[in-house]
Amino acid sequence: MAILNKRQKEDVEIPSSSLADIAFLLLIFFLVCTTIDVDKGLKLVLPPPDVTQEQIHKKNILNVLINDVGEVLLDNEIVNVRDIERIVRDKMAENDKLIISLKTTRLTKYRIYIEVLDQLKRADATRISIAEPEEV
């Protein structure tokens, strides 16, 4: 009955040598997948508060007005929002001192304003000024 004497003790062990590798893989996976929500948007520098009314030659100003219903007027002409980029680009090519004065009414929706501002940015306009609306 010597067979019973055989010690049947098997070493059962989970291999833990690759644990670190697995942890690192997980770490890298989450590192790659995580997107930190960054704030993106259109940058603008507001005009300083008590600016003395600088006299800019009228032909160097391009007036952009957005009215209550969201129509855009470029120098008193109604234009399509999508055409602004092209028109402004042309005008800037003609006159490199061009300053764009962006004016809205109080009831203009913010979405239109951003659309127009985006169009101006797309036309690489850097000199954008925000004008106060006329008080009604």
Next chain:
Amino acid sequence: MAVQIKRKTKLKFSIPTASMPDIIFQLLIFFMVTTVLREYTGLQVTLPEAKKIEKLESKRNVSTIWIDQKNRIVIDDVTVKYEKLTELRNIAYQKLVDNPRLIISLRVDEGADMGVVIDVQQELRKANTLRVNYSALQQVG
């Protein structure tokens, strides 16, 4: 006659490094748990879309103003009443004093009226916080 003393008994002396990864992981977890990312929830807004948008370089210099469709205004964690917008000027000015490189991020609902935005901008101008950023989402197509 230099007497050379040969020391046979070399002292074996080493710091056990086997548990180093564990320690590092524990440190990592500790800092992960204790780090609080300062983030304000603000108001629920639907941001407009734009194409030519830029990233804000550093979150450290950014203060956020939310304006929602009902013309409610929140700056970082303070609610400002529309009727008392001068408070906004003081808050913005204080923030500018604390950090001269301040950028105001305007998270305005796309349906908000420009009137509120203009008023907020006027207060910001008076507080001399001139660098603003209109938060927008990337337009697709």
